[in-house]
Amino acid sequence: MIEPLWEVFVRSRRGLSHTHVGSLHAPDATMALRNARDVYTRRQEGVSIWVVRASDITASSPDEKDEFFDPAGDKVYRHPTFYEVPEGVEHL
Template sequence: MNIKITKFYYGDIPDDNAGGNELQSAKAPTAGNWPLWEVFVRSKQGLDHKHVGSLHATDAQMAIENARDVYTRRQEGISIWVAESKYITASNPEQSGELYEPAIDKVYRHPTFYNLPEEVNHM
């Protein structure tokens, strides 16, 4: 009699009720190739979400749960966003000159273009 014992980790069991999303592939990630997720937290005092770090998780639900445990240990957040890193597109800092060049000829956007009265403070 041969008995095979298999050790499963969170997210390894392909189950429709496991809490993942519909877009998740049929092949569950193994511990060595979990995707990287970027984590954004909205604080109780803020109106915007701030990037607080990254973590690895098998799906969005696991990423939110891990982000809660890692980045809001002191209950400082009221909302968490996670985004899989492969879906984030960023500009190249080395090409910032070409990217922002069209704004150079729009001097009316700079506050130095306007003369402010002496009564206006802290602007």
């Protein structure tokens, strides 16, 4: 029997966001969470796990790459690069 595929997201520590780490097979959400714990956090990689059924993810298609992403390429004014940063400002 082929079991559903699940995508796994792990938050490595408090304050950071969950990051996609990989996928796995499991019969249901409860087992997916446990499998994720065993496969992806056995070296203390995380403090929180999300699992999402892969079929529930709506993804952009590679065919739409041009219209989705290319128009942003020449709009440099969307980057905050035109501001002078005052001396002594940290963490920017």
